[in-house]
Amino acid sequence: MVQAGQVSGGVHFHDHGGGERKPAHPTPRQLPGNMRHFVNRVAELGQLDATLSGDRDRSVVPVFVIAGTAGAGKTSLALRWAHRVRDHYPDGHLYVNLRGYDPGEPLTARDVLPRFLIALGLPAAAVPIDTDAAAALYRSVLADRRILILLDNAATVAQVRPLLPGNARCLTVVTSRGRLSGLAVRDGAYRLTLGTLAEPEAVALLRTVTAGHRVDGEDELVELARMCAHLPLALRIAAERAADRPYMRLEELIADLRDESALWDALSTGDEEEAEAVRAVFAWSYQALPPDAARLFRLLGLHPGPEFGVGAAAALAGLSVRRTRQLLDVLAGAHLLIQKAPDRFEFHDLLRAYAWDEAQREESPENRSAALRRALDWYVHTADAAQSWIVPAEEHLPIDPPNTDVTPLSFADYDQAVDWAERENANFLPAVRAAEKTGFDRYAWQLATVLWNAKAPSSLTTDWLATGEIGLAAARRLNERRAVAGLLEKQGFGLTKLNRQAESLDCHHEALAIRRELADRGGEAASLNALGLVHLRRRELESARVRLEEASSVFGELGETHWQSVAVANLALVHHQAGRLTEAFGSAQQALADHRQEESARSVGNALWLLSLIHLDRGEVEESRHTAQEAVRIALDLRSQVMEGNWLLALGDAELALGHFGDALTAYHRSATLHRRLGDRSREARAWLGVGATYLGLDRAEEAAGFCRRALAAHRELGDVWQEAVALDALAGALCGEDPEAARRLWVECARLLARYDDPRARDMRENVEGRLGGLGDSGAHSVT
Numbered sequence: 001m002v003q004a005g006q007v008s009g010g011v012h013f014h015d016h017g018g019g020e021r022k023p024a025h026p027t028p029r030q031l032p033g034n035m036r037h038f039v040n041r042v043a044e045l046g047q048l049d050a051t052l053s054g055d056r057d058r059s060v061v062p063v064f065v066i067a068g069t070a071g072a073g074k075t076s077l078a079l080r081w082a083h084r085v086r087d088h089y090p091d092g093h094l095y096v097n098l099r100g101y102d103p104g105e106p107l108t109a110r111d112v113l114p115r116f117l118i119a120l121g122l123p124a125a126a127v128p129i130d131t132d133a134a135a136a137l138y139r140s141v142l143a144d145r146r147i148l149i150l151l152d153n154a155a156t157v158a159q160v161r162p163l164l165p166g167n168a169r170c171l172t173v174v175t176s177r178g179r180l181s182g183l184a185v186r187d188g189a190y191r192l193t194l195g196t197l198a199e200p201e202a203v204a205l206l207r208t209v210t211a212g213h214r215v216d217g218e219d220e221l222v223e224l225a226r227m228c229a230h231l232p233l234a235l236r237i238a239a240e241r242a243a244d245r246p247y248m249r250l251e252e253l254i255a256d257l258r259d260e261s262a263l264w265d266a267l268s269t270g271d272e273e274e275a276e277a278v279r280a281v282f283a284w285s286y287q288a289l290p291p292d293a294a295r296l297f298r299l300l301g302l303h304p305g306p307e308f309g310v311g312a313a314a315a316l317a318g319l320s321v322r323r324t325r326q327l328l329d330v331l332a333g334a335h336l337l338i339q340k341a342p343d344r345f346e347f348h349d350l351l352r353a354y355a356w357d358e359a360q361r362e363e364s365p366e367n368r369s370a371a372l373r374r375a376l377d378w379y380v381h382t383a384d385a386a387q388s389w390i391v392p393a394e395e396h397l398p399i400d401p402p403n404t405d406v407t408p409l410s411f412a413d414y415d416q417a418v419d420w421a422e423r424e425n426a427n428f429l430p431a432v433r434a435a436e437k438t439g440f441d442r443y444a445w446q447l448a449t450v451l452w453n454a455k456a457p458s459s460l461t462t463d464w465l466a467t468g469e470i471g472l473a474a475a476r477r478l479n480e481r482r483a484v485a486g487l488l489e490k491q492g493f494g495l496t497k498l499n500r501q502a503e504s505l506d507c508h509h510e511a512l513a514i515r516r517e518l519a520d521r522g523g524e525a526a527s528l529n530a531l532g533l534v535h536l537r538r539r540e541l542e543s544a545r546v547r548l549e550e551a552s553s554v555f556g557e558l559g560e561t562h563w564q565s566v567a568v569a570n571l572a573l574v575h576h577q578a579g580r581l582t583e584a585f586g587s588a589q590q591a592l593a594d595h596r597q598e599e600s601a602r603s604v605g606n607a608l609w610l611l612s613l614i615h616l617d618r619g620e621v622e623e624s625r626h627t628a629q630e631a632v633r634i635a636l637d638l639r640s641q642v643m644e645g646n647w648l649l650a651l652g653d654a655e656l657a658l659g660h661f662g663d664a665l666t667a668y669h670r671s672a673t674l675h676r677r678l679g680d681r682s683r684e685a686r687a688w689l690g691v692g693a694t695y696l697g698l699d700r701a702e703e704a705a706g707f708c709r710r711a712l713a714a715h716r717e718l719g720d721v722w723q724e725a726v727a728l729d730a731l732a733g734a735l736c737g738e739d740p741e742a743a744r745r746l747w748v749e750c751a752r753l754l755a756r757y758d759d760p761r762a763r764d765m766r767e768n769v770e771g772r773l774g775g776l777g778d779s780g781a782h783s784v785t
Contacts, residue, residue, distance in 0.1 A: 002704040011625060028119040030095040031150065032084035034046035034083045037216035041077050044192060048081050051190050052171070060188050061165055063172045065180050068194030071233030071350060073268070074175040075152055077194060082173060082515075089171060091145035093623050095117060096163075100155025101177060102352065104304060105430075109162035110163035113138055113676075116163070122146075122274035124458070125641060125674040135162040149173070191263060196230035205232065209239030220250040227254065233348070237285045237335050244288070244334075251416075263753050285334055288698075292323075293330040300347070301355025301370050302475045304434035305427030307346040311409055312427075315378035316371050317407035328483070333459060346425075365582060374406050379431050382446070383454035391416035391453045392602055393562055398448060418639055421456040425463065428455070432467045436474060444474035452490040461494045462679060468494065485514040485523055489530055495688060497642070499682050499718050504534050525554035529567050536574055539722040541759055544574045562603070563623050565594040567608050576614055579761030585614050605643055612650040615711055625654035647675030652690045656697065664694045682723065691729055696734050705734040721763075725753040740776050747773050 039556050045695040052062060055195035066074045086093055092176070094116050099106045113134040114127045120141050128134045137292045141167040146751065154160050164172055164187060174180065174189070183189035197205065202225035203218070228234035249761035286294060299316045314324035328345055331337040337345045347355065359368060364379040381402045387394060389411055402408055411417040449472020455464055468491045476484040492507035508530045532547035548571040555564035572587035592607035593666055608631035615624035628651035636642035652667035671689035712727035728750035735744035747769050 026119070026121040027092040028094055028147075030119065031082055031086065031091055031093045031148075032095060032282065034080060035054075041073070042195075044077060044194065045081055045084070047192060049085075053086065054058075059168055061168050061170065061172070063164060063174065063183060063187055063189035063575075065174045065183055065189050065191045066194055067176050067179055067191060071231045072194045072196060073232030074194055076232060077174050078150055078152065078175050082148060085171070086148055087345070089146045093148040093150065095150045097152045098154045098159050098160060100153045102153075105763060106155055106159065109135065109159060110299055111378055112163055112383060116149075117141065120147075125645070125670050125677065127673070127677055129460075129677045129679055131162060133492050136759075138163070139166040142170055146170060151175070154178075154180065154427065157476040158179075162185070173668070194373075195626065197225075197232060197235070199225060199230065200228040202228070202235055204673075205235050206239045206242070212241045212621075217250075220254065224250065224254055233350070234282075234357055239286050240333075240335055241288055255450060260410045266617065279354075284349065285336065286354070286358065289334065290330065291547065292319075293327045296327045297331055297336055298355050298358040299330075301352055301357070301359045302371055303375065304430035306430075307340060307344055308344045308427070309345075309423070311343070311382065312378055312679075315374045315406045318371070318374055318403075321407060351444060362377060369438065370488070372438060373440065374403050374445070375441060376431060376447065377403050377406045377434055378408055379427075380443065380447050380450055381406070381452040385410050386417040386421055386454040387450060389414045390421065393603070394453045397446060397449050399450075410462060414638075419456075421454055422458070424687065425456060425459055429463065429467050432470050434526065435471050441474035441478050444479060445478070445487065447471065447472040448474075449486055449490070451485065451674070457638055457642065460678065461497045465491065465494050465498075481514050481518055482520065482523070485511040485518075485520070487515075487526070489527060492530055492534070496537060498719075499681050501534055501538050505531070508534060521554055522558055525551045525558070525560070525563065525567075528554065528561070529570065532567075532570060532574070536570070536577065539577065539720075539757070541574055541578050545571065548574060561594070562598060562600065565591045566603060569595075569603070569610060573610055576610065576617070579617075579764060580761040581614055581617055584610075585618070588614055601634050601638060602640075602643070605631045605638075605647065608634070612647075612654060615649075616686050621657045625651065625658060628654050641674045642678060644688075645671045645678065645680070648674070649683065649686055649690065652687070652694075656690065657696055659697070661694050661698055665691060668694065680719060681714050682718055685711040685718075688714075689727055690731055692734060696730075699736055701734050705731060708734050721753050721756060725750045725765075728753070729765070732772070735771070736776070742774050744773060 048064060048774075051064070068074050079423045082093065090099055096107065096112050096115065098112070108131075113131065114124065115128050117138055120122055122137075127718065128137060137284060145167070146169045147165065149163065149165065149170065149172045151160055151163055151172065154174050157177065157180055160174055160180065160183060163247075174183070179191065179193075180189070185192055188769075196202075199222065203221045205224060206221050215406045224238060225235065230237050242250060245253065248681055274756045286297065289297065290643065296313065296319070299680075303312065303316060310321055310325050310328065313328060314321045317324060317327075319327070325343075328337065328339075332339045334344065336351055337347060339345050362373070368660045380399060384396060384399065385408060387396065407422060411420065432444050432447050432451075435441070435447060448467045451467060452464060468487055472484065472487040472491065472519065475487055488507045488511040488657035492504040492511065495501075495504040495507065507613050508527055512524060512527035515527055526545045528551035530550060532544045535541075535544035535547060548567050552567035552571060555561075555567055568587050569591035572591065573583045575581075575584035575587065588607055588610045592604065592611060595603040595607055609628045612628035612631065615621070615627060628647060631647040632644060632651055635641075648667045648671035652664045653673065655664035655667060668687045668690035672684050672691070675681070675687060688707045688711040692704040692711065695701075695704035695707065708727060708731035712724065712731055715723040715727050728746045732743040732746035732750065735746070751766055751769045751773070754762055754769065
C-alpha cells in the first residue's frame with residue numbers, strides 16, 4: 001500500500017496484494033470453436049485476407065461487416081476467418097452474440113461493455129454505468145493492444161459503434177442480416193455480402209457432413225442442395241438427417257422433404273425461395289425427431305428468455321431432469337439447439353421462431369398454457385429456495401406447492417444460490433413479462449416479489465424495477481392488497497438506491513396506508529422502518545427518529561427481535577448523523593451483539609459499518625479502521641457490491657484519518673466505481689469528496705479542488721442540500737490557500753445552507769465554517785444571516 005510520504009506524481013489504482021506479479025494485460029480467448037464441416041467459401045476468405053493485408057489506410061480502425069440472409073453461414077465464415085488470422089492479434093480475442101434477431105430483447109452496447117472490460121482485466125467495480133464513459137474506458141484499455149473482436153448477429157449500428165476500438169492495430173468483425181450502411185459511411189467499414197453457396201460448394205458441404213455414413217450419387221446430392229436453396233444452415237440440417245439414415249435411399253429422403261415443404265408458413269427470410277428452403281429443411285429435420293424430442297423442441301419455443309438450463313426445460317415439458325437432458329442432447333446433435341455450457345442451451349433465432357410456431361400448431365392452448373405455468377412455477381419455487389440463502393432473514397412469500405411435474409432446484413450453500421441468480425438474471429424480466437402477457441397475474445406478482453429477495457446481490461436495481469412495475473400492476477388488477485403493499489415497499493427501496501427519494505416516500509406512504517387498513521402490524525412496522533430510512537437519506541432527522549422509534553416499538557410488541565435490532569441500528573445511525581454520539585454508540589453496540597448472536601452476516605456488517613463511523617467521530621481511528629475492514633470483508637463474502645461500496649466509504653475515511661493516503665485513495669476509488677455501476681450518484685459523489693480530501697492531505701490542492709467540484713455538481717443536481725453544504729466546505733478548504741476570495745464565497749454559501757438544520761452536528765459544522773471565515777480576515781464580509 002502507498003503511504004503518505006511515498007505518494008508522488010499521479011496515483012493509479014492497481015491490485016496491491018502480495019504474491020506473484022500478475023501479467024499487465026490478461027489475454028481473453030473468447031472465440032467459439034472453429035466450425036466443423038466448413039467447406040469452400042474460398043473466394044470470400046481470399047477477399048477478406050486481401051482487404052486486411054492490402055493497400056489500406058493504416059490509421060483507420062479496420063472493421064469488416066459480413067452481411068447476408070438468415071442461414072447463409074455468416075457466423076461460420078466469420079469464425080473460420082477469425083481463427084485463421086487470430087495469431088496476428090496476440091493480446092487476445094473478444095466475442096459476443098448481440099442477439100439482434102432473437103424474439104427477445106437484443107443486447108445493447110451497455111450490456112456488452114462491462115463483459116468486455118472485465119475480460120480485459122478490469123474489476124467489475126471499475127466499469128462505469130454510463131455507456132459513453134464505459135465506451136471511452138474500453139477504447140483506452142485497447143489503446144496499446146492488438147485484439148480481435150467478433151460482434152455476431154448485430155441488427156443496428158447503435159449496437160456496434162460503442163464497441164469499436166480506437167486503435168487501428170485491432171480488428172473488428174461484425175455479422176448482420178442488414179447492411180449496416182452507417183458503419184461503412186462513418187467508420188469506413190468493409191462490407192462483404194454473403195450469398196448462398198455455389199452449387200459445387202453446397203454439394204461438397206453435403207458430402208463432407210455425410211462422409212463415412214453413406215454414399216450418394218451426384219445427381220441426388222445436387223437435387224438435395226437445390227431444395228435447400230444452397231443455404232448452409234439448411235444444408236447442414238439436411239445432411240445430418242441424411243447421415244442419421246444411412247440405409248434409406250436419398251431420393252426417398254428428398255421425397256419426404258418435398259412433401260413437408262409447406263409445413264411452416266410463418267417464417268419469412270425476405271427471399272421466398274430461401275424461406276421455403278429453410279421451412280422445408282426445418283420441418284424435415286423436426287419430423288424426423290423422436291416424439292418426445294419433437295415435443296420438447298416445440299415447447300422450448302415457449303421459453304421466454306434468451307437461453308435456458310436443463311431445469312427450466314424439464315419444467316416446460318413436465319419431464320424428469322434426467323430424461324430432459326437426454327432429449328436436449330438429441331436436439332443439439334440434430335443442430336436444432338446450441339449448447340453454450342454444461343446444462344445451458346439456446347436456439348438459433350430462426351429455429352426459436354420455428355419451434356414457437358410448431359407449438360402454436362401442434363399444442364392446444366391448454367397445453368401451451370400448462371407448459372408456461374410449469375416454467376413459471378419452476379422459477380418461483382427455485383427463486384424461493386435461493387432466497388433462503390441470499391436473504392434468510394426475509395419472510396418467505398406464502399406460495400402453493402409446485403406442480404407435481406415440476407422439480408425446483410435446491411442449493412447446498414450461499415454461493416450456489418448466488419450463482420443461479422446471476423446465471424438466470426437475463427431470464428427474470430422476460431419470465432415476468434410472459435406471465436403478464438398471458439394473463440397469469442398471480443405468477444407475475446409472485447415472481448416479482450420473490451425475485452427482489454433472490455436477485456444476485458450485485459445486480460442492478462434498475463433491472464428489478466421494471467420487473468417490480470409489472471408485478472405491482474398485476475397485484476393491483478387482482479386486488480391483492482398485501483402483495484401491493486409489499487411490492488410498493490420494494491419499489492421504494494429501489495428508488496431510494498437511485499436517489500429518487502420523493503417517489504420512494506410516496507411508495508412507502510401508500511404501503512403503510514394499505515398495511516394499516518389490513519391491520520398488518522408487522523407490515524406496518526416494516527413500512528415505518530422504511531420511511532425512517534428515506535427521511536434519514538434526505539437528512540430529515542427528526543422525522544427519521546420518530547418513524548424508527550415507532551418501528552422499533554411495534555417490532556418489540558410482536559416479538560420480532562431481529563427486525564427490532566435492525567430498527568435500533570437504523571436509529572443509531574440517525575443519532576450519529578445528528579452528532580449524538582453517546583446514544584449512537586450504545587445502540588450500535590447492542591445491535592451488533594444481537595446480530596452476532598443470530599449469525600446474520602448482512603446485519604453484522606451494517607452494524608460494524610455504523611460503529612466505524614462512530615469510532616471515527618470519537619477519535620478512535622484504529623478502531624474505526626478495524627471495524628470498517630471487517631465490514632468490507634463481510635460484503636466481499638456476500639458478493640454484494642451495494643454493501644461493499646458503502647462500507648468502503650467508512651474504510652476510506654479511517655485510512656485518511658490515519659494518514660494512509662494510498663489506502664484511502666484505493667478505497668474511495670473502488671467505492672466510486674461501484675456506486676457508478678449501481679447508479680447511486682449520491683454515494684459516488686461522497687467517494688469523490690473523499691478523494692478530494694485525500695489529495696488535499698497530500699498538498700495537491702488543485703487535484704483536490706477538481707474532485708470536490710465534481711462532487712458538488714452531483715449533489716446540487718440531486719437537490720441534496722446537506723451534502724451540497726459538505727461539498728462546499730470541502731471545496732473552500734481546497735481553494736483557500738490559492739484563492740481566498742473564492743473560498744470565502746463558498747463558505748458563505750455553505751453557512752447559508754447549514755442554517756436550515758438545527759441538530760448538534762449541523763451547529764458544530766456551521767460554527768467551524770464561521771471560524772474559517774473569520775480566519776480569512778475579510779472585515780465583515782463573512783457575516784452570515
